[in-house]
Amino acid sequence: MSWNKVAVVGAGLIKMGELFDQSYEQMAAGAFDAAVASVDKGFEPTQVEAAFVATQRGTLWGQEGIGGNTVPVAIGLNGIPCTRIENACPSGSDAVRVGAMAVASGVHDVVLVIGVEKMRDKSTEEGLLSRAAAGHPIFTRGETAPVLFAPFATRHMHEFGTTREMLAAVAVKNHHNGVLDPYAHFRKEITIEDVLASPPVCHPLHLLDCCPQTDGAAAVLLVSAERAAEFTDKPVFVAGFGVATDHPYLHEKESFTEIKATRLAARRAYDMAGIGPDQIDSAEVHDCFTITEILDIEDLGFVAKGEGGRATLDGETALDGRLPVNTSGGLLAKGHPIGATGVAQITECWWQLRGEAGDRQVDMRNGFALQHNAGGRGSGVSVVNILTNRN
Amino acid sequence: MATRLLGVGAAAPAFRLPASEVAAAWGRGGGRGQAGVCAPDEDPLTLGWDAATRALDAAGVDPADIDGLWWGTTRPPFAEGPSHAVLATALGLSPHAGGALHAGSPHAGMEALVGAADAVSAGAARLALVVVSDALRPGLGTTAEARTGAGAAALVLGAEGGTAAFGARVTRSRPFLDRYRGDGETETRDLYDGRLFREEVFLPVVTEVAGALASFDVRSWSLPDPDGRLGAVVAKVVGASGNTASSVYNAIGDTGAAGALLGALSALDAPGLVAIVGTGGGRTTGITIDVETPIPGAAIVGDALGNGVTVSYMDVLRARGQLVPTGETIPMGVPPESAMFVRGAHEILQLLGGRCVDCGTISTPPSIHPTCIACGGPKLEPVSLARNGTVHTYVVNHTMPAPFVAPLPIAVIDLDDGARVMLQVIGDGADVEIGRRVTLVLRRYSYERGVPVYGYKARTVRTPEEVA
Missing domain, CATH: 3.40.47.10 (Thiolase/Chalcone synthase)
Known part of the structure; x- marks a missing residue:
């Protein structure tokens, strides 16, 4: 496979949270401004040749599920080509991948990837819980988002002895990281006892096992590597990516102790980057629920299958651990504005690879960071992107 | 006579x-x-x-x-x-x-x-x-x-x-x-x-x-x-x-x-x-x-x-529907008069599946499975699913909007014919666990605009020891 090398020369996001005072368009503009401002040698908005907008449910007026493809108009780039990417929870990850392919193919030299999501313009009942009534009238009845992951927790606990304390350790770690991230939705330390004592949401998951509903936006600027020097002397490169699909309905799953699509996507990304999981220095993975991160670090090959809970409790994925995971606070603390999530994760990887992550900075000895999302009903799609600071 | x-x-x-x-x-x-x-x-x-x-x-x-x-x-x-x-x-x-x-x-x-x-x-x-x-x-x-x-x-x-x-x-x-x-x-x-x-x-x-x-x-x-x-x-x-x-x-x-x-x-x-x-x-x-x-x-x-x-x-x-919450309840995603129910009536009411002639795996429901979920084989023969099975994994959902009533247990069930389904479980979930035997029974899944929608739910089965 022959493709042109792709560099990330700018990345930024807005402070995540319940942004009742900002419109979808204002969030998008904020993220774009942050990305432009991050470019070391300066960047003119008119240099953007094409945009890829990740939005799972957003629109210019509410959450009707259309729109997003005219975001360039809202951020002052009227007229440029734009494609909306809707690929469930990995929408942002996939927009980065598709944007990278647009540059790698040689069609475009400068591409904007922007993820925007309004989660809180509608009430919790209408915006999120209404999923319980959506989909198949029988086979998905009552299926709110936690129902898509809690069965994995039940089975993982049954097969591997994973405990609620181990699940809680994921939330405690990510909330600690969130305290250090000025962009995080929640910036407050919590304890294992806090997680265990929080109200049940969907047994065996409790409130602090779940990510919040967060508004947010993030943007990255991708350019062909040969033009990277025009923008920065510290470029980060796309080393590899992988996408995989799997059955969307839970009753079709072969296993409730792995996300198969993640395993497949990771293998493709590692193959493309020419590395293995042992060369990853830091990872931003999909922790919509605590159990999800435990599955992720197993399916991404960071720990053996069944060891995710124990490894987390032992601190292997903490900031000072063997392989720091979700240094930004993850979805659990930073938030999960769906279309923006993957792009925001890429931003964290970009900072880590450039040594700009502040108090969250970890040792990037190998020079590789991994970013991952899974979703699509019962994790019907998973995306893995690998970035590097190696030339 | x-x-x-x-x-x-x-x-x-x-x-x-x-x-x-x-x-x-x-x-x-x-x-x-x-x-x-x-x-x-x-x-x-x-x-x-x-x-x-x-x-x-x-x-x-x-x-x-x-x-x-x-x-x-x-x-x-x-x-x-x-x-x-x-x-x-x-x-x-x-x-x-x-x-x-x-x-x-x-x-x-x-x-x-x-x-x-x-x-x-x-x-x-x-x-x-x-x-x-x-x-x-x-x-x-x-x-x-x-x-x-x-x-x-x-x-x-x-x-x-x-x-x-x-x-x-x-x-x-x-x-x-x-x-x-x-x-x-x-x-x-x-x-x-x-x-x-x-x-x-x-x-x-x-x-x-x-x-x-x-x-x-x-x-x-x-x-x-x-x-x-x-x-x-x-x-x-x-x-x-x-x-x-x-x-x-x-x-x-x-x-x-x-x-x-x-x-x-x-x-x-x-x-x-x-x-x-x-x-x-x-x-x-x-x-x-x-x-x-x-x-x-x-x-x-x-x-x-x-x-x-x-x-x-x-x-x-x-x-009985004599105590109802104020405001609108969340409507069912698929209107019961719509085409999905025309296509799906029999597979929902009779619990149908498709058995792969190549590998024997049962895919259900048939209307969304033109090919086998296991091997991708294109030839599926219609079968009625077994009505008894075992809980493979489960959740108990505590957080749902009206008209749902919590706690709502939902289980992934391995039926005795090898098919796998995910269905609501009758009761509050206290008796649901991995390995629990269940039988499938017809229940009313939703009721809105005066229209009932029926499907199967799992009912836990007590072992003879538990009954004693």
């Missing part, structure tokens, strides 16, 4: 409401006994399905061989709509099966029985299924409210075989209003004057019909018992030693169109002549059944009525 009785089944709803709860809610003291009440996922159709499934099983009859379904209920789940077709399809009857839906008054139960018996004796049906079921919705604050119940009975009738034969029949009409619903009303009105009803209408007509049957050597009587007392009065008049319907009334209250037959089922467990009288809507009908040896299914009727969870008056009001 005498119509024969091959098997019977009974069903009671999940909830039991103590009469004292209702009395206390209205500032009255006392209140004796209890009533059976449908949980939010039950109604006359699901109760009828439960009873019919048991009756067919007891009779050893394949549903596909049934020539017609005769169903009596005052509360067809669709006031105007496919009630009969939905029940017949969910029971696995042939699309060519006939029969009728009788409604309009509690007498509908006797009408269904007579209709089926006539069809068999006329040679129009070899095998007939009778379902009588009801879930009354009383006016709030009425004296009848506390004992207004729900229940179902089913009988498999045939031209031959069986261990009992239908005999005499008497019927009388007299136009009067007892308990009724006006057009467009949702709740049943109580009697205008209890003494007037008792002295001028009920006792004269019912004792006349029962008296006509008393000339036979009747061993057991099932007599109408709308208030737990009148049945005993009639029994005394006709010289009966007791009224088998009273035990049903004591267990689950007034079961409307199901009452007469449900009240008779326990008597079918011993040889002798059983007389059954049903009344309502100005009509009264009595029949006799000559039992030669115990009828299959009759022995376990008591079990079906005995179980039940005691609930509060608030639980009952919410389950």
Whole structure:
């Protein structure tokens, strides 16, 4: 496979949270401004040749599920080509991948990837819980988002002895990281006892096992590597990516102790980057629920299958651990504005690879960071992107 | 040609409401006994399905061989709509099966029985299924409210075989209003004057019909018992030693169109002549059944009525749709009139799957699986899924908008034929665990804009050790 090398020369996001005072368009503009401002040698908005907008449910007026493809108009780039990417929870990850392919193919030299999501313009009942009534009238009845992951927790606990304390350790770690991230939705330390004592949401998951509903936006600027020097002397490169699909309905799953699509996507990304999981220095993975991160670090090959809970409790994925995971606070603390999530994760990887992550900075000895999302009903799609600071 | 009785089944709803709860809610003291009440996922159709499934099983009859379904209920789940077709399809009857839906008054139960018996004796049906079921919705604050119940009975009738034969029949009409619903009303009105009803209408007509049957050597009587007392009065008049319907009334209250037959089922467990009288809507009908040896299914009727969870008056009001939250509830994602239900009706109501001719894996539902979920093979042959299985994993959902009621257990179930399904589990989830055996039963999944949607739920099965 022959493709042109792709560099990330700018990345930024807005402070995540319940942004009742900002419109979808204002969030998008904020993220774009942050990305432009991050470019070391300066960047003119008119240099953007094409945009890829990740939005799972957003629109210019509410959450009707259309729109997003005219975001360039809202951020002052009227007229440029734009494609909306809707690929469930990995929408942002996939927009980065598709944007990278647009540059790698040689069609475009400068591409904007922007993820925007309004989660809180509608009430919790209408915006999120209404999923319980959506989909198949029988086979998905009552299926709110936690129902898509809690069965994995039940089975993982049954097969591997994973405990609620181990699940809680994921939330405690990510909330600690969130305290250090000025962009995080929640910036407050919590304890294992806090997680265990929080109200049940969907047994065996409790409130602090779940990510919040967060508004947010993030943007990255991708350019062909040969033009990277025009923008920065510290470029980060796309080393590899992988996408995989799997059955969307839970009753079709072969296993409730792995996300198969993640395993497949990771293998493709590692193959493309020419590395293995042992060369990853830091990872931003999909922790919509605590159990999800435990599955992720197993399916991404960071720990053996069944060891995710124990490894987390032992601190292997903490900031000072063997392989720091979700240094930004993850979805659990930073938030999960769906279309923006993957792009925001890429931003964290970009900072880590450039040594700009502040108090969250970890040792990037190998020079590789991994970013991952899974979703699509019962994790019907998973995306893995690998970035590097190696030339 | 005498119509024969091959098997019977009974069903009671999940909830039991103590009469004292209702009395206390209205500032009255006392209140004796209890009533059976449908949980939010039950109604006359699901109760009828439960009873019919048991009756067919007891009779050893394949549903596909049934020539017609005769169903009596005052509360067809669709006031105007496919009630009969939905029940017949969910029971696995042939699309060519006939029969009728009788409604309009509690007498509908006797009408269904007579209709089926006539069809068999006329040679129009070899095998007939009778379902009588009801879930009354009383006016709030009425004296009848506390004992207004729900229940179902089913009988498999045939031209031959069986261990009992239908005999005499008497019927009388007299136009009067007892308990009724006006057009467009949702709740049943109580009697205008209890003494007037008792002295001028009920006792004269019912004792006349029962008296006509008393000339036979009747061993057991099932007599109408709308208030737990009148049945005993009639029994005394006709010289009966007791009224088998009273035990049903004591267990689950007034079961409307199901009452007469449900009240008779326990008597079918011993040889002798059983007389059954049903009344309502100005009509009264009595029949006799000559039992030669115990009828299959009759022995376990008591079990079906005995179980039940005691609930509060608030639980009952919410389950009956008499306590509703303010504002809009979240509508079902797929309108029940839409194309998905045209494509999916049979796979939902009959639990169909597709078995891969290459690898044997079952994919379900068929409409979304043009290829095998395991090997991608393109050739799938239709199969009916197994109705029993084991919990592979599960959750208990605590956070949902109205109209959902938490906690809601949902389980991934490995069925005994190897198929895997994910379905809601009946109850609060306390008895759900990995490895738990379950059986699948028809339940009402949603009810909005006056339209019910039915599908299967898992019901946990207790092991013999747990029962002991």
